[in-house]
Amino acid sequence: MIDLLIIGGGPAGYVAAERAAHNGLNVVLFEKKAMGGxxxxxxxxxxxxxxxxxxxxxxxxxxxxxxxxxxxxxxxxxxxxxxxxxxxxxxxxxxxxx
The missing domain is CATH 1.10.287 (Helix Hairpins)
Structure with missing residues (x-):
């Protein structure tokens, strides 16, 4: 089960994904170009x-x-x-x- 979907792998997106995962959430991050924004x-x-x-x-x-x-x-x-x-x-x- 996915707990959180994040759109965008820029600084806000990848930090949010990292923190959410660190706190036990199952996270999916979508980035259309390259991680890092x-x-x-x-x-x-x-x-x-x-x-x-x-x-x-x-x-x-x-x-x-x-x-x-x-x-x-x-x-x-x-x-x-x-x-x-x-x-x-x-x-x-x-x-x-x-």
Whole structure:
């Protein structure tokens, strides 16, 4: 028997499902796209991950202000995207495992 149906696997939905299950309820959660919702998969987390890489690049370019010097400073956008995907996958798998 199902005690609770939850529509949406975003932060509110997956936390509600986890807490309800922890309290002994039989829970079914429906998510049409990916667990974690927009913030985790398309918005906040991916954006912040890319911005962090850009900030590291910017700091390296202007490191001379701090006595840090480097030659041939460049970035690889493909690697930045790969890292973003890896971060998102890790966080989504954490949500899915609960």
């Amino acid at each position: 927009v913030c985790l998969n398309e918005g906040c987390i991916p954006t912040k991950t890319l911005l962090y890489g850009a900030k590291i690049y910017e700091n390296a370019l202007h490191g001379d202000k701090y006595g840090v010097f480097g030659d041939n400073i460049r970035f690889d956008y493909g690697k930045m995207l790969s890292r973003k995907k890896k971060v998102v996958r890790k966080l989504v798998s954490g949500v899915e495992s609960k």
